[in-house]
Amino acid sequence: xxxxxxxxxxxxxxxxxxxxxxxxxxxxxxxxxxxxxxxxxxxxxxxxxxxxxxxxxxxxxxxxxxxxxxxxxxxxxxxxxxxxxxxxxxxxxxxxxxxxxxxxxxxxxxxxxxxxxxxxxxxxxxxxxxxxxxxxxxxxxxxxxxxxxxxxxxxxxxxxxxxxxxxxxxxxxxxxxxxxxxxxxxxxxxxxxxxxxxxxxxxxxxxxxxxxxxxxxxxxxxxxxxxxxxxxxxxxxxxxxxxxxxxxxxxxxxxxxxxxxxxxxxxxxxxxxxxxxxx
Amino acid sequence: xxxxxxxxxxxxxxxxxxxxxxxxxxxxxxxxxxxxxxxxxxxxxxxxxxxxxxxxxxxxxxxxxxxxxxxxxxxxxxxxxxxxxxxxxxxxxxxxxxxxxxxxxxxxxxxxxxxxxxxxxxxxxxxxxxxxxxxxxxxxxxxxxxxxxxxxxxxxxxxxxxxxxxxxxxxxxxxxxxxxxxxxxxxxxxxxx
Ligand SMILES: [Zn+2]
Numbered sequence: 001x002x003x004x005x006x007x008x009x010x011x012x013x014x015x016x017x018x019x020x021x022x023x024x025x026x027x028x029x030x031x032x033x034x035x036x037x038x039x040x041x042x043x044x045x046x047x048x049x050x051x052x053x054x055x056x057x058x059x060x061x062x063x064x065x066x067x068x069x070x071x072x073x074x075x076x077x078x079x080x081x082x083x084x085x086x087x088x089x090x091x092x093x094x095x096x097x098x099x100x101x102x103x104x105x106x107x108x109x110x111x112x113x114x115x116x117x118x119x120x121x122x123x124x125x126x127x128x129x130x131x132x133x134x135x136x137x138x139x140x141x142x143x144x145x146x147x148x149x150x151x152x153x154x155x156x157x158x159x160x161x162x163x164x165x166x167x168x169x170x171x172x173x174x175x176x177x178x179x180x181x182x183x184x185x186x187x188x189x190x191x192x193x194x195x196x197x198x199x200x201x202x203x204x205x206x207x208x209x210x211x212x213x214x215x216x217x218x219x220x221x222x223x224x225x226x227x228x229x230x231x232x233x234x235x236x237x238x239x240x241x242x243x244x245x246x247x248x249x250x251x252x253x254x255x256x257x258x259x260x261x262x263x264x265x266x267x268x269x270x271x272x273x274x275x276x277x278x279x
Numbered sequence: 280x281x282x283x284x285x286x287x288x289x290x291x292x293x294x295x296x297x298x299x300x301x302x303x304x305x306x307x308x309x310x311x312x313x314x315x316x317x318x319x320x321x322x323x324x325x326x327x328x329x330x331x332x333x334x335x336x337x338x339x340x341x342x343x344x345x346x347x348x349x350x351x352x353x354x355x356x357x358x359x360x361x362x363x364x365x366x367x368x369x370x371x372x373x374x375x376x377x378x379x380x381x382x383x384x385x386x387x388x389x390x391x392x393x394x395x396x397x398x399x400x401x402x403x404x405x406x407x408x409x410x411x412x413x414x415x416x417x418x419x420x421x422x423x424x425x426x427x428x429x430x431x432x433x434x435x436x437x438x439x440x441x442x443x444x445x446x447x448x449x450x451x452x453x454x455x456x457x458x459x460x461x462x463x464x465x466x467x468x469x470x471x472x
Binding site: 006007012013015016017019020021022023024025026027028029031033034056057058059060115116118140141143144145176178179198200213215216217218219 | 392419446
């Protein structure tokens with residue numbers, strides 16, 4: 001491998017800065033730590049925040065899994081894997097259980113994570129209060145003084161309008177009974193997987209230059225109301241491939257007449273389950 | 280001649296950081312680095328490795344040692360870190376001698392809106408094991424865990440507990456003995472058994 005750039009592309013100076021921010025993020029669960037550092041050679045929207053985190057954490061012994069919408073084979077996932085293969089010679093895996101680092105956009109794997117594993121989330125909008133208060137100086141104060149009343153008002157307005165909380169993705173959570181945090185655009189179905197998870201969860205927003213984290217065994221509670229408790233999505237059918245009734249399903253239209261079926265969004269989980277069932 | 284730092288800056292610092300990340304994420308677990316660096320005598324090799332990993336020309340370090348010691352010259356040479364005599368201005372603080380332990384509230388706990396601009400303390404201790412001296416609970420700990428850090432006084436833990444009532448402001452701590460270390464972020468509740 002010709003080393004015209006540094007291991008995992010990022011220069012050591014930027015890695016140090018990001019590493020210090022990661023430690024602070026772990027020490028203050030859910031708090032958005034600002035970070036500096038070099039720009040990555042990929043456009044925003046490709047997960048630069050996640051790539052910077054992975055580059056600062058990864059070493060030669062790691063096995064990296066990258067998923068996008070639950071799949072290991074989308075264009076975004078394939079480019080990120082190619083990036084770390086080329087710049088760091090990293091071993092790639094699709095198997096959740098054997099991955100040491102899992103970089104993700106949109107999903108948390110269905111297979112339960114273990115202590116020692118590191119999830120890296122690509123975050124487009126790190127500030128959960130942005131839709132209520134666009135000024136960053138204000139949202140910093142609101143987090144500082146736990147002024148979260150307006151967040152509850154916004155969710156309650158949803159209930160008044162739709163009869164339920166309409167948010168299905170990026171559903172806000174409260175971490176360690178303190179910070180309100182965006183879990184990134186995962187379906188709310190995945191929120192409970194964060195609660196007291198044995199794994200480390202790191203969140204990176206490249207454009208906004210923010211890092212935040214949920215350490216293992218930390219309380220992560222989806223915001224709700226006594227009369228409108230947090231509810232998970234449910235599906236009428238099972239996965240057409242593996243028969244699963246307890247995974248997040250994508251609805252797929254299979255022909256011109258609009259025939260529909262459901263398939264697991266987590267492709268690795270689905271293939272494994274289908275293999276176990278039929279072989 | 281100046282003693283050398285890491286054999287490989289890139290791979291050694293990655294390995295040390297990775298153990299430190301998992302230590303900070305799982306407070307009270309004892310991590311170890313298998314990297315043996317020959318730092319000047321009053322720096323334990325684990326402390327040397329951690330400081331080489333964390334410090335650079337953007338950090339400000341306070342220490343209980345004199346700034347003209349071989350230890351400080353070695354750290355400055357390999358990292359470019361700036362030094363300060365003012366505890367409340369330090370991003371990192373290094374205690375090499377537990378006799379000189381100070382009330383942690385003399386360091387910077389950050390502010391309510393910016394709790395991340397706080398001092399991280401690194402202590403060299405006289406030992407480290409998992410005897411039932413301190414009971415730890417909080418994020419990163421499934422139920423409870425125990426640690427024994429000889430030389431750190433009960434009064435120190437009491438001062439820390441008072442200071443951490445200002446959460447999210449607070450001080451994160453790393454304790455080192457030889458090549459082993461453990462981390463106690465501000466969220467960890469410490470009970471003296
Ligand atoms: Zn399936």
